[in-house]
Amino acid sequence: MSPNSIIWVGYFSKIALMKTSLDIASIRNDFPILNEVINGKQLVYFDNAATTQKPRLVLDALSGYYEHYNANIHRGIHHLAEKATAAFEQTRKRMQSFVNAEFSEEIIFTYGTTDGINLVASTYGRKFLKEGDEVIISTMEHHSNIVPWQMLCEEKGCILKVIPIDDNGDLLMDEYEKLLTERTKFVSVVHVSNSLGTINPIKEIIEKAHAVGAKVLIDGAQASSHFHIDVQDLGCDFYALSLHKIYGPTGLGILYGKKDLLNAMPPYRGGGEMIKEVTFEKTTYNELPYKFEAGTPNIADVVAAKYALDYVDTLGKSNIATYENGLLKYATEAVSEIEGLKIIGKAKNKVSVLSFVIDGIHHQDIGVLLDQQGIAVRTGHHCTQPLMNRFNITGTSRASFAVYNTTEEIDLLIKGLHKVKRMLG
Template identity: 60%
Template sequence: MAVSATTSLDIQKIRDQFPVLDQEVNGKPLIYFDNAASSQTAKSVVDALVKFYEKDHANIHRGIHTLAERSTKDFEATRERVHKFINSAEADEIILTKGTTESINLVAHSWGTKFLKEGDEILISQLEHHSNIVPWQLAAERAGASIKVIPIDEHGDIIMDEFKKLLSNKTKLVAVNYISNSLGTINPVKEIIALAIENGATTLIDAAQAAPHVKIDVQALNCDFLALSSHKMYGPTGVGVLYGRRDLLEAMPPYQGGGEMIKDVSFNGTTYNDIPYKFEAGTPNIGEVIAFKYAMDFIDELGHENIQAYENELLEYANAKLELVPGFIPIGTAKKKASVISFLVKNVHPYDLGQLLDVKGIAVRTGHHCTQPLMDFLEIDGTVRASFAVYNTKEEIDTFCEALKNIAERFN
């Protein structure tokens, strides 16, 4: 587990920053291939979280004592860090939420309440996670709008010609993921955004899967909204980001009412706070937000280009090895993919396969991956999904493929 063949990354040094990997599960060394669901947390992140609760625990923005000022300063440092991480025009365009799901719900409720009208159309793709489907269904129902689905081909690629046909003067919003959590497809989001803008539509990008794997630049993408989650980026759970263009955020009504999102309150009426605070009602996950900064530091220190090159190396290596597994059926063979492999093995149910791999200390995800409409299109109940992160190794893939081969041979 030395240096990567394609980059200068020292993989063992990286693994040393994730103590959770140094353990046995069911008497076997843990192999963690469930990173698309949630990556493991870097030690620097854990240390920052512990420091907050041991030394700095106080509520933010509301106190003048030293602990409150330290907490506020560190909390706002994370907002500034996100601003630089995704290259927003300003830090005030960064709303700190509980995760991608809350970020999308915020837009669906607040933007949808303000801008969606009866007869409008919302375009989403066949690849979407439930969190980028259900909020729009709710918004469409409230407004009397409708949802149109951008189709994909048998490989898991969006059919761009069909997308262009769906665009019309009724299209109010285009909401798609950057990378599919189920299939690993990397969508042509820049082209999708450009076509939507030409048509006068607002755009939202679900970047939950993209943030740890590819460099995001919201100004270069020219999207209106973008959502991501900390827990897929080697950070803590319960923290997410909504990026929104200032003009849209200022035009949108608050998502929730309470403390922090107000300037003045009386029983006769309320004046709302400026962005971003207008959308951050109540006490947030302060320690987790503070710790999230260190997850972004970790990614930037390694470099997105290095991470992507190494993960692509793992993906190619695994694909070649898996071809030798009896009855192996790949699900999703898009032209451009992140380090996600969804598959079936002939005569073995995905749940059974997941349990049998767990006995060998190998963690994979099984099921529909919160993409039931996609599974319906593929005419399957679900898949087994192995997803790789920068701390995974070829040796782990060898062990995984050998275990899979042994299981498959028993059924084929």
Template identity: 75%
Template sequence: MQSVLSPIDIQRVRQDFPILDQLVNGKPLVYLDNAATNQKPVSVLNALAHYYEHDNANIHRGIHTLAERATHDFELTRQKVQSFLNAQHVEEVIFTYGTTDGINLVAQTYGRKFLNEGDEIIISTLEHHSNIVPWQMLCEEKGCVLKVIPIDDNGDLLIDEYEKMLSERTKFVSVVHVSNALGTINPVKTIVDLAHRVGAVVLIDGAQASSHITLDVQALDCDFYVFSAHKLYGPTGMGVLYGKKALLDAMPPYRGGGEMIKEVTFEKTTYNELPYKFEAGTPNIADVIAVRTAIEYMESLGKENMAAYEGELLDYATAQLADVPGLRIVGQAKEKISVVSFVLDGIHHQDTGVILDQMGIAVRTGHHCTQPLMRRLGIAGTTRASFAVYNTKDEIDRLVQGIRRVQTMMA
């Protein structure tokens, strides 16, 4: 990746994230676990507080002022997400509880209605468990066949092998946009185009891509796209499912209850229009509202500027870690986001994480909910450092120093 100078003022950005200004085990915090969740700027925290302090009310059904204000702000987020994804219609934006919830919604609605015994579903070796288990459950229920796109040793998908797997039996393809474990950016446009040639429907898991890559679902022509708010500087417990309107219209509701209905009698229920057909019950109102603020925060920095700066961090970290004897970087894909996974000779990743934590350095260790990928790579797990817009090269230097300390202590 070519290093690009970024106009982002990193010290000003860091002031927007008060959680970073603390000591952990007596050391200044170095937070490098952004692929699991990133931290939230003050503006997002303020948006949450403002809702509960001024506008707390249930939405859509109330006619009083607080309910109308809350409803207005809630639906403004839907419009913001439509723009964020470049969706054609605002009703194509469905609020969920996260990426996992969105994948399950599609599997249990589209999958149950339209997939049949013998139909083939394709996923990839890079998938998070959330994009494996729902399809396994559907295959067990419906008698479908699950196929897996292989990877090379660098962590790149073997697209030629994927193309060979496609046939008239292929009915659904569900792949990750960016690997949470390795940082690999998949060629999702190619994946979508090839799938559509055989009439297959495609879902893209954008959990790791949403804060790093400019998204355009119309240009991708994907049928579904899912992501979680907490990985783009927003709150936990809230996510988005984008779906093409014709597909969402054809799918049955996922959950029954309030909001997703037009009329209920003891004899029959008629269901609501999109997007409310899929949003049963009282939603996560405050967090939905705060997501708009999170997107606006990224817009204020410029997503291209953020990507350029994070690319600098990735290049710097890769170079510095490559100079550490006994350290092997796992995942050398041609295109990556700011994630570096590694193993240390003779040292278990969990021991690495525990010792780094004692030095105030937060990383993720383990299989990263990608156990099949780890088995393919012949390892039990890795230590993963993942960078966000508020991280610095000085923090990467502290990580490298910490790793050398781990090696000394475990020698």
């Protein structure tokens, strides 16, 4: 494809994107890192499925906490402690609104989605699952939603079942129904695939699981930045997500759980804050949500996370989704013109994730050569090795788009891929 033809690829998609209600130039100015120069080229950041960049107001909130009211929370009565506690709990209320939980105490702060899944497997799973019970996951799960259940099943003598997918990367729902039995006690599936971008029919999955009496956890790591999450409407029992996928700090996530289930679960870790009273003879545990939040938490990042959520809501989730879907359409049309390139994951309902392989060229080499041109993509199995085995590949190159990306950056990606082909094809 010549440079002139690139201009015409996805022409109507580009016109549609230009009419968006979002001021993309202004949004890009909110993210200082986009001014970085990599190998003499301005950064093109297409690794948003791994982590999103942070707007200035989040960075300012982090430094503002440490500069003006750094203190431990909940236990202090002095001014700084009370101010820090108030800011910390404001984020909990903000997260409650963000996922539409019924109660603020249903929001448990974690280290991330992985931690939230482990919490449920290690508490609910160990207490309520027994030998012969069945747990269902899917072929497209991240390792974080495979390994904890494997560990639990090995420990408890449970049976792990896997929902298959088709060649487009969609779950085979008929096969899912066949897997469900009266022995199915837990279903844990990803809302959106980090490798394929597939949006799964979560509400249907939950309804069918509940029909046989199973509880359901949803891995929302990839979904939470792209569209509105309503846990009450979904009806899920647990929902885990990471803030660093939503323009917030790393090392922070939340686990939503229905209040009655969280109350029935034993603590995950022991220490300060999660207790009411400690003697050498017996310890009584704190109420929700503190029962699951042992020790000094990640206070600064929790405080700053509220500003990330506010930023997303100011832009509007529907506006973000519309814009990102336009970027995906534009990029999909563009890469489809590259000879020897195959897209992995062609589900009809996708978020802005584009995984691909190129005949005869290793995905890691693609990533290295693009990085030399200032373009950041992710390469490898994306912590979904069983999924890669399903497609009989070792990995992909993955470009994932966020609200600050542009069609001009996608044009640079296309040019970069042509250079890769000239050098290695």
